[in-house]
Amino acid sequence: MISQVFILTTSGDHLIYKDFRGEAGVDAIRTFYEAVTALSGDQPPVVMVGLGVQSHKGMHFVHVKQGGLYWAASTKSNPSPFTVIEFLNRLAALTKDYCGSLSEKSVRMNFALIYELLDEMVDYGYIQTTSTDMLKNFIQTETMSSKPFSLFELGNVGLFGAETQQSKVAPSAATSRPLMFTRGDQGGNEIFVDVIERLSVIIGSNGVVMKADIEGEIRVKCYLPGCSEMRIGLNEELSIGKSQLRGYGMAVRMDECSFHQAVKLDEFDAYRILKICPSQGEQTVMQYQLCDDLPCAPPFRLFPTVERDIGNSVALNVSVTLPIPKGSVSLSQELSSPDQSAELQSKNKALQWDIPRFPGGAQLSALFKLEVPGLSSASLQEVGPVSLCFELPKHTCTGLQVRFLRLTPTQPGSSQRWVRYVTHSDSYTIRI
């Protein structure tokens, strides 16, 4: 059972504080803040604090950090931390749905709304509901939007669902817009379907792929006020499960998938059609994994050179990180294009090579010379493995495609449907 929920800024200001069970006072927040700021990077997020402090004996805090804010819950009993983490993530997502964006400013402006949300979401520490469909019946307060919305900012490539380690990729403005629940405003007829894949690859020093995983998800963000049913058709040749025999065809495979609970699967087995009544707001419709045995070769190779074997596409914001022997003092470089850059990060014992734009099918090469005083054979062992970060828009590694996207009843006026694909690197490692 959740005892309290609070939202703090990174500097410790209270934005939201709600007590559900009266088990602890407001000063628990300070205890939490002290504990969380004392956490070094290598400590896990489920914090237990206050064993010594009499007033907070046995107080447990669980928190997530989103939008530069701490979203924390405290408890005195033995609840499931998954439930709490999941709930806090959901709360943050809902706040984003309702307020447009997730920032200190938007939370401050909409505090009444968030209190109202919390009130409906949690009763006496029991989570009641987090679905926007349910909640919209109860919420009376109106959103205060921090900036006017403009549809013309859509050009950006970044997708809303794509939380990458490259924070440079800004989410597109199209999706940072509050939901208009009560009135069907103009410009509200949009639906976005994003297919996002995250790729984890380990390539051995001999070029053999040692491990390759894809974690994918299909996310829907819906602004349509009255959409009763949406049908998403996926590749018809889609096989699920490891054991299924597969022919030589171009079937798309995945090992395991899970669905949002609102998804109706009656046509999935036969026609690979997902039926869903999308609630307004953002939701993950389907998640899937594929381990090993990728349908296509991994997008990057690196021997002494980096090699790409993907046609007609572009990779963005590629960055290559190479651990180097400690004590390296200087770096000289030969890069193939002026917009690339390489720098020596002596603090992390690493060399970082950034390639802002990497055309498909191209080969880039770079030669780095490091000066290491007192180099020994052992220092060479400290080199590598190389890790790559990148983003491949308009591409899925599994080959999953959305064949069609149909809405019923047919939307009046011009409803806009967007289907977008992206693949991110999660952990792409090449050993040397």
Place this chain on the structure above:
Amino acid sequence: MTDSKYFTTNKKGEIFELKAELNNEKKEKRKEAVKKVIAAMTVGKDVSSLFPDVVNCMQTDNLELKKLVYLYLMNYAKSHPLCTDCEDPNPLIRALAVRTMGCIRVDKITEYLCEPLRKCLKDEDPYVRKTAAVCVAKLHDINAQMVEDQGFLDSLRDLIADSNPMVVANAVAALSEISESHPNSNLLDLNPQNINKLLTALNECTEWGQIFILDCLSNYNPKDEREAQSICERVTPRLSHANSAVVLSAVKVLMKFLELLPKDSDYYITLLKKLSPPLVTLLSGEPEVQYVALRNINLIVQKRPEILKQEIKVFFVKYNDPIYVKLEKLDIMIRLASQANIAQVLAELKEYATEVDVDFVRKAVRAIGRCAIKVEQSAERCVSTLLDLIQTKVNYVVQEAIVVIRDIFRKYPNKYESIIATLCENLDSLDEPDARAAMIWIVGEYAERIDNADELLESFLEGFHDESTQVQLTLLTAIVKLFLKKPSETQELVQQVLSLATQDSDNPDLRDRGYIYWRLLSTDPVTAKEVVLSEKPLISEETDLIEPTLLDELICHIGSLASVYHKPPNAFVEGSHGIHRKHLPIQHGSSGPAAPVDQPQVIPSQGDLLGDLLNLDLGPPVNVPQVCSMQMGAVDLLGGGLDSLVSDPIIIMHPTLCGWKNIIYVLLSNSWSGPGLISVDFLLLLAVLNFCVLQVWLPAAKAKGLEISGTFSRRQGHMYMDMSFTNKALQHMTDFAIQFNKNSFGMIPTTPLAVHTPLMPNQSIDISLPLNTIGPVMKMDPLNNLQVAVKNNIDVFYFSCLIPLSIFFVEDGKMERQVFLATWKDIPNENELQYQIKECHLNADTVSGKLQNNNIYTIAKRNVEGQDMLYQSLKLTNGIWILAELRIQPGNPNYTVKNTLNEKVCPNLWPVLYNIIWMQLWMYYS
């Protein structure tokens, strides 16, 4: 204030004024206003619209004002807007009112809420009903008795059969919480019909409701395997839910019910297969979720390794994982390592060992060593990997590698000794005690294969006094081993180390170990060789498994905080100590008692590894002439690891410190039984030692590797609790604290427990805790029982011990002669007790001298008919005097004891006196 617009008529003008006054800043004005309101109320005016303003005034320290406000509240609680809102046609408002009602945590007022709540529980709108269900839990927290009296629990139970799944879920959640604090824990009344209702609701309610229901299901014990299977079948679809909390709750139910299914059935095998994909899926979340998932998977892997044995790849570390995720993954990788996947695992570990993060690298190196010990076929590859790593010359990698190689030597003797030369090259770079000790151990153990072993060991000897105790002890033993192997060249060296250890050291452990070796070597080198170079027992593989009963309990708490901390909930949830622990269901029926689960035996410590220097395989000592009964198998003498092999608490002869003195005692007891293994000369050593009895109070197996043994003593008029803490776990221990329960003598520690440095694995630390008797007093049974709680970073542990009464004998216990005479006569006969002490051959003067050392004073001495009569007094810290008469005839001393206050002290006195006299006797003989 813009509220004026609401007050249009003149009639309400008065109310408006009151309202303004109620919100006045001055306390006095507010009080006046409340009085006016009460007055108006009394004459029958309706002032209910002022409710919020009056309630506002409640926040005051002024008792008068407070009482007035309560007076108002009592009167208007019924017509409270909340109560009226409960009748509102709009269900949203009804629910809101009911929800808010539960939040007013005032006992008296809640009474007025019973009626509306009862109505809401039967409301036609499910939204209201579900809110009301939670409200019952709120009310129960405020006034449990009332909830029961009003029959709300029954109404809640009825809601389990509700048509709306949300209502069912909330009813289940409320009942679950209430039953936690309720004496009748079977409140939920889980029977097959109810379970069926829950399973039906499970498919329809929200994800959060599913969690409540699944958690509740996991508390149910199906009556046979068929029922268990049918529940499992209906729960299995939840495994593909997108909400990880739902998945984990479902996993918990399945893990519990798996116990009930026959192991060879098809269904059992399919179910195991179905469990693995969702667990793997959990690892694709954010790092926070991953961490929680990994902690749970760690438990599952220990319980049922077969579920994930094919999936070891998903636990390979990603370079961008946070360090806490990496460490957890590494742990699970080792648990899953087997012959089938060892090549992959090893390749991974080797990569990790060159990473940046020091902690992670160390753990990776250690993991390679564990692989070698766990999978015999891989040992060779592991060793060569470790050698590669040593070549990197990265300091901490080398040190960690040497420590694990020592373990590998222990596991596979006479196999890999060829690498010793490589190890010796790194001697100079070792700066951590662990690594130095490991290296010295290797040099000593394999001295005959190392040509320059004497030079190597000699080089350590230079800074002998700057080394840590661990290194000093190891070095001492290593040189003795070397001497026994190459006596001709190393005589000088052994002399040097023995004199360093015995003459120049302040550390009693070191000094005494030195003495033992010295005597052993000078008395009988052949025996010494047998003793010191005896065969060592092999070490076992799994050393850090969770103890099976705890594991089973934690499995019942999968998905909860307990599973993240790996501690049972009562260790960290306040007020849950009385709650019965959860157990895995036990398979019953045709198959009879469940076959013992095939689990690796848990060895709570790696104790034999580090401090183990000479291993004596002594049989149980014969004819132990002491109060204790010793049970010894193979005794690891110098490592202080005696106890890990002994199940019952044992008593070890011991001065103030632990460890080596066991030897003397064992040797001593042997020498009494048979031909003189040890010379009388050796026995004289005992005379130097101030013996007392040290007892294992808390065995390591009961305290997650922390072992506490100790004794009480009185020195220079102060009482001390002399304890020895030994860490037999694999992790270091910090944050020690101690607390006593109330006890008969009001004994409390004078200072907090002073353990400032972390206690590393296999180290022990000796603590003298000063005590006084100014704490709260509570009579214990037996009188000298003391209950102690010791806390460290791992957990809190409890044990109880008996305080020897002698430490309460104060120094000013000598009674005036006249007073003594008068008191002796005054004490009634029923306060008198008599004992006989057998086999005491001391004369009166010796006895009285020795007793005086223990603050038992002789007041007078007489000789009557050839018998010596001693009259003695002693005083306890709590002021009780005890008087005694000791009659000594040769071979038959007789004690008459009287005390001035309470005869119940006396029974305890007997063992005390017995001990004192016996001890002195013993000393005399030696």
